[in-house]
Amino acid sequence: MLLKRLIRILCSLQLTMVLLALSLILVFLGTMAQEPLGLYIAQARFFHSSFVDAASMLAALKKAAQLLNIYVTPMQADEVLSARWIPVFPGGYFLGGALLLNLLAAHWQRFVFTRKKAGIFLTHVGLIILLLGQLFTDQLARESGIHLTEGETKSYSESDRRSELAVIDVTDAAKDRVVAIPDNLLVEGATLADSLPFSIRVAKYYEHSHLTNRADLASSSAGFANQGFGLQVEALPLPKVTDMDFRDVPSAYIELSGPEGSLGRWLVSGHLERGQSLSYKGRSYRLALRLQRHYYPFSLTLLKFSHDKYRGTDTPRNFSSDVRLQNPSTREDREIRIYMNNPLRYAGLTFYQASFDKRDDRATILQVVRNPSWLAPYIACGVVALGLVIQFLIHLVAFLGRRKA
Amino acid sequence: MAVALLTIAYCLVPAASKSGFDAEGFGRLPVLLNGRTQPLDSVARNSLLILRGKQTLALEKGGSMPAIRWLMEVFFDGSKADSRTIFRIDHPELRGMLGVSDEEKYFSMAQFQPKLQSLLKETQRIESEQIKPEAQSPFEKAVMRLNNNVILYRRLKNSMQHEETRDFEADLAAYQTAIAPGVKAIQAREGGQEFDQKAFDRILDHLQRYDMMARFGYTLAVPSGSPNHVRDDWTTVGAALMEAARGGSIGTPISLFARMADAYRSDKVEVFNAALTEYGGWLAEHRYVPELAKGRSEHYFNRIEAFYVTAVFYVFVFILACASWFNNVPALSRAAWQLLILTWIAHTAGLIYRMILEGRPPVTNLYSSAVFIGWGIAGLGILLERIHSNAIGSVLAAIGGGSTLVVAHHLAMDGDTMEMMRAVLDTNFWLSTHVVAVTLGYAATFAAGFLALLYVLRGFFTTSLSTDMAKSLSRMVYGVICFATLLSFTGTVLGGIWADQSWGRFWGWDPKENGALMIVLWNAFFLHARWGKVCSEKTLMAIAVFGNVITAFSWFGVNMLGIGLHSYGFMGAAFSWLIAFDISQLIVVGLALLPVAYWKSLRPPQATPMKATSA
Secondary structure (H helix, E strand, O other): OHHHHHHHHHHOHHHHHHHHHHHHHHHHHHHHHHHHHOHHHHHHHHHOOOEEEHHHHHHHHHHHHHHOOOOOOOOOHHHHHHOOOOEEEEOHHHHHHHHHHHHHHHHHHOOOOOHHHHHHHHHHHHHHHHHHHHHHHHHHOEEEEEEEEOOOEEEEEEEEEEEEEEEEEOOOOOOOEEEEEEHHHOOOOOEEOOOOOOEEEEEEEEOOEEEEEHHHOOOOOOOOOOOHHHHOEEEEEOOOOOOOOOOOOOEEEEEEEEOOEEEEEEEEEHHHOOOEEEEEOOEEEEEEEEEEEEEEEEEEEEEEEEEEEOOOOOOEEEEEEEEEEEEOOOOEEEEEEEEOOEOEEEOOEEEEEEEEEOOEEEEEEEEEEEOOOOHHHHHHHHHHHHHHHHHHHHHHHHHHHHHHO | OHHHHHHHHHHHOOOOOOOOOOHHHHHHOEEEEOOEEEEHHHHHHHHHHHHHOOOEEEOOOOOEEEHHHHHHHHHHOHHHHOOOEEEEOOOHHHHHHHOOOOOOOEEEHHHHHHHHHHHHHHHHHHHHHOOOHHHOOHHHHHHHHHHHHHHHHHHHHOOOOOOOOOOHHHHHHHHHHHHHHHHHHHHHHHOOOOOOHHHHHHHHHHHHHHHHHHHHOOOEOEEOOOOOOOOOOEEOHHHHHHHHHOOOOOOHHHHHHHHHHHHHHOOOHHHHHHHHHHHHHHHHHOOOHHHHHHHHHHHHHHHHOHHHHHHHHHHHHHHHHHHHHHOOOHHHHHHHHHHHHHHHHHHHHHHHHHHHHHOOOOOOOHHHHHHHHHHHHHHHHHHHHHHHOOOHHHHHHHHHHHHHHHHHHHHHHHOOOOOOOOHHHOOHHHHHHHHHHHHHHHHHHHHHHHHHHHHHHHHHHOOOOOHHHHHHHHHHHHHHHHHHHHHHHHHHHHHHHHHHHHHOOOOOOOHHHHHHHHHHHHHHHHHHHHHOOOOOHHHHHHHHHHHHHHHHHHHOHHHHOOOOOOOOOOOOHHHHHHHHHHHHHHHHHHHHHOOHHHOOOOOOOOOOHHHHHHO
């Protein structure tokens, strides 16, 4: 009995309406939250989540109030991140999932395919593909970037925001051996052993930080680090960045220990990407907190970067990068021009002309995207558009027929 | 009808040239500004719009001065231009700071020149504190605005000649003779040898002034004149004069500008006009024919003010169509219909002219989106009128077309509305598919909203909403929303595909994308509500009216958040209008949701007035 009622609710058009209205509110609030929280946090809290938490919701509502000229103190990203997580509103995954269930249930239960409803049917099939495709994209897509100066060659791309602690064995001049620890493992108190001859204990980790000269600090207490850069500089925590044009630069204090005891305490920081050297048991290592890297079996060389502005203005007119693609395993070696709206698709990756370096006009920034489900929205949209057109035509024909009669 | 035709004809025929300086001819001259070739007439109109909020200058002794005549004065006779009241200052504190009277709205440079220093000081404070535009107080905003306007004015004044020049031709002749000895003196001085101090001082005096012109000059007015010049080969007069010291000679264009300047100041009409004609000839000889043509056609477009005339016509259509509701005279509704067709043709022609001028699809910025949305709503109105012939389509077309053109007029206050597209947007394919579809989606959603609004207003305030009329209106709303859903969905998806092509991201939750998505969701909500028959016709109308609020937010509101790829600019004043619009729509939604007993129309027969008042 209860099950039957539940199924009836799940199939109902009323549920669809409720879900659509809730989605609308969610999209509105998620848009509002972007200014105080920054795009990434707002996206994670509103759309890539099952429930929206109270603090994020408050941030969005306060922004909406501000728009109406009601003065309220805006919420900062830190406040939201440190607040207790209390679910108050259905999030993107919840509503997307529920809409999907509702759609499937309705079609299975009461929707009889007729020619009159062919368009509606197709539209819904397309929507199902679209929702599923976006879910897959969320899970599988990976975005990173390549910064290249003219003449430079790289066979890896770097994450836009994620960092990693890399321990690079540079003993062998011909080949580096890299052990990279992603930033989500770098939590205070964690001890990471991995495949290294020594273990790494994370004493402090700041998601965003700045460096200052130790001599400039008011307190004269001895710093944590007793090796490398940390002897001169000290890292201080900063609130997380919300502006899309900037990113967090993390710093960490770590202690390395071998079986014989402590090897020393280091400061590693995203501000010192080149890293610092150390040697242990006859082998040389470099220690660097840097942007996460993804290595590829091929390399890109920037031959030439051009970007023009309209005469007498600061408006960019075009960008383009001439790159050379070399893949030793397939013996490919060719030149390609990547420019706005004209990406390079290669090896399941897509390279886009994303931006330029404001400090160096000979450097390009390419965006690298791996998204196995990139075709889904194209197919979905084709199906939906077809469905809508068919339905529209059916109505139009019927309407004109009625008028003639 | 005949009056309308005559008006259009009058607008299209060029005005007979009066004796005096050939301002029209001067206005047609091409220059490079904002990265595009445009006639000086556009420079004049847009500058005056930015400074004063109007395209003409009202004179103290009555009458008005066209923008181009004002620009000639600014270019060639700075001291006289200083006495023109072109700066609009509204903020009382700013007026107090500048020591100008509280009675007036517009002020001249001469009036607040003595207190200019305090304006500069205030500007420097705001800039050094790095107060973002959103966080500035109204006073600070007014200061920044006025400061920008003063800069623009000074740049204009130094575009053709240095602002203090009294005799430009003599100045150029002196410069020409000073170049050779002067350059020698400079080289000798740099080499540490003895040099001719007099020759050095003489050329330095010129170079200092020209350098100031090169840095300040606004329009790039001097074509290179080289036989294989490219589109962008234009410089300011100042830069060209500086270049002359590096071996070149002062080119023909500058000599002719100088002749025009001196002739203008000394009121020698023939000399001025002859120099102007000679310059036109020089341009044609040096393969600047396309630029000349662009100057002429854009000048013509400025002059006919197609969208202004169209907006006025829409008002007449509205009056005629409304009148036909209350007096059942067929002639009235026929007149409304014919005038509407004529107006829409004029609107379309203006739109196409603009597209050809720009070489772009119809929508390239917020301004053109308003013009296009108006066109779309009017088109839908015509379609509905053709089907139903009950003057509802005409009213819709008139309100939609007219009000969006008024909105467009206010959006044009920022200056040039045909600016070049930034690199990302520089693709006619996506501009003509994604942007057109989304914008038409806005238009259709607005159209449905306005139809529903008519339903509610007529039903609540008058008894003219018969059951048949209500059915017919509700069917129209439904049809238009189907169309709107199709367009907004296609447009949104095309935007996603564009983003996927350019950034590898189909959906990025950008505020403008979200706005479009909200429209799709709301339209889907309406459709499901109707199909499911879960609410009354009145409630459905309330849903459709609320669509206006969502569309307005998507169109304007997201631009006001100041974030995302689509934030074209922060608009303070427009915001209060948006709020006012939203509130008015919400009131209508409220009316629609009131029980039918409170309505004048659609009451069930058994509901007597007695019951209604006691309910």
